[in-house]
Amino acid sequence: MVFREVSVIEIREVLRSWLAGAGLRTAAAQAGVDRKTARRYVEAAVAAGLARDGGPGQLSDELVGQVAEAVRPVRPGGHGQGWDRLESCRAEIGAWVKQGLTVVKIGVLLERQGVVVPYRTLHRFCAERCGYGRSAATTVRVADGEPGMECQLDFGYLGLLADPVSGRQRKVHALIFTACYSRHMFVWLSFTQTLAAFIGGCEAAWAFFGGVFKVLVPDNASAIVANADAVNPRFTAGWLDYAQARGFVTDAARVRSPKDKPKVERAVQYVRGNFFAGEHFAGLSEAQARAEAWCRDVAGMRIHGTIAARPAEVFAAHEAGALLLPGELYDVPVFTRVKVHRDFHVEVARALYSAPKEYLGCHLDARADSALVRLYCRGQLVKIHPRQQPGRRSTDPADLPAEKTTYAMRDVASLARAARRHGDAIGAYADQLLDTDLPWTKMRQVYRLLGLVRRYGPGPVEIACARALDLDVVNVTKIASMLEKATENAAPPPRPAVAAAARFARDPAEYRPRNIQLTLLDGREASR
DSSP states (O other), X not given: OXXXXXXXXXXXXXXXXXXXXXXXXXXXXXXXXXXXXXXXXXXXXXXXXXOXXXXXXXXXXXXXXXXXXXXXXXXXXXXXXXXXXXXXTHHHXXXXXXXXXXXXXXXXXXXXXXXXXXXXXXXXXXXXXXXXXXXXXOOOOOOOOSTTTEXXXXXXXXXXXXXXXXXXXXXXXXXXXXXXXXXXXXXXXXXXXXXXXXXXXXXXXXXXXXSXXXXXXXXXXXXXXXXXXXXXXXXXHHHHHHHHHHTOEEOOOOTTOGGGSHHHHHXXXXXXXXXXXXXXXXXXXXXXXXXXXXXXXXXXXXXXXXXXXXHHHHIIIIIGGGSBOOOSOOOOOEEEEEEOOXXXXXXXXXXXXXXXXXXXXXXXXXXXXXXXXXXEXXXXXXXXXXXXXXXXXXXXXXXXOHHHHHHHHTOHHHHHHHHHTTOHHHHHHHHHHHOSSSGGGGHHHHHHHHHHHHHHOHHHHHHHHHHHXXXXXXOHHHHXXXXXXXXXXXXXXXXXXXXXXXXXXXXXXXXXXXXXXXXXXXXXXXXO
């Protein structure tokens, strides 16, 4: 088992199980970590003030962050030296395993060659690398347990179903829930086997049963189990978060071991043959509605061969009152590991979110539900953003470098205040530059004005801006030219004198219109 960093969800799961009264071995198995690792986290939590009788309300982000900070990994390089020595003898160990030698005998033979490793390391190496312990064995019936305690679930392929959205036939799978005590079952149909499909099926099953079972026995689906192991499986962060919200414990079946969940394995053939085969469904929604009716009226009311009773009646009499309350509707989150890029943002579900500048280049753990996006670094909560739609972004100006915040956020007011700090005339000139319908398009001119201040000092730039304002010249290039030629203090050129009146110029009064009235004369009078 290679080294990995324990996530904040697994730390919280260890502490939650320990507060519920479970031992270190049980808490470690539920969280998918080693028992010694669980002990270190529990001891760190107790040192941080966690009380076992204080309830799960103590598990705040601050406390979990303190525990993660206090515990340091023992082997950051991965496997120990013993595993590396066994790798060099892998071919020899594999041959001994094929001959049927026990792990103890293999350890004795290795000691003769000078290779001494712990028994657990050798056993794990033989099982993982050489196929030790995979021979067939007999089976026995396992007790059904207490009512309302255990529920087995498994995905099974049913056939093809028309998808109205895509307009084609798609493979449909059934997520089957079987109560171990009563054999009452629920069927959830889905085109996918993602974490959202598992959680959606679980939420529908809790509504159908009226509560949550205390223990779930799923298979090793990648949406639930991140690292399959016979005794210490590691669950995905999303599934652990859902288990914490609903209060159940996950006991995953071993890889390629259908006998670990036999009650639901037999139900797959029953659902395929009795419910799905030979039926016609208009779509997934109709098939789901008919599946629930089938579970209630057909599968629930048949005489089960093992218990010799109707599962629905046994469930109502013994299990319905023993289930956990489901609580409010669960908001399915997205868990991912992201990197803080050069623009001080991370990408979560095709949206961008800013991270504090001190984490530039680091990898963070992100949890995004429908309302908030939380960023964690080694268990510490470092940033919270409101959830954004794909293609949008959420930026906190405090996360960006101070010298880049103004331009990145297009903060025109802040840029004008920065110019005004160097002088009244400089501030007034910046205001004139930004006095447009789109002021952010003139920000680079103001930045150039501030660059002239850094180059020539605020005094000369203040005088040049005052001269330009008097002449109503709003052009940063003119200011730069004045400073380059050092003409900001030169006297302005004299205005040209008014030209003398021309010698033969007429008096303007001669061009004024006169009120002259004309008289119309008769033609005979005009001939005289």
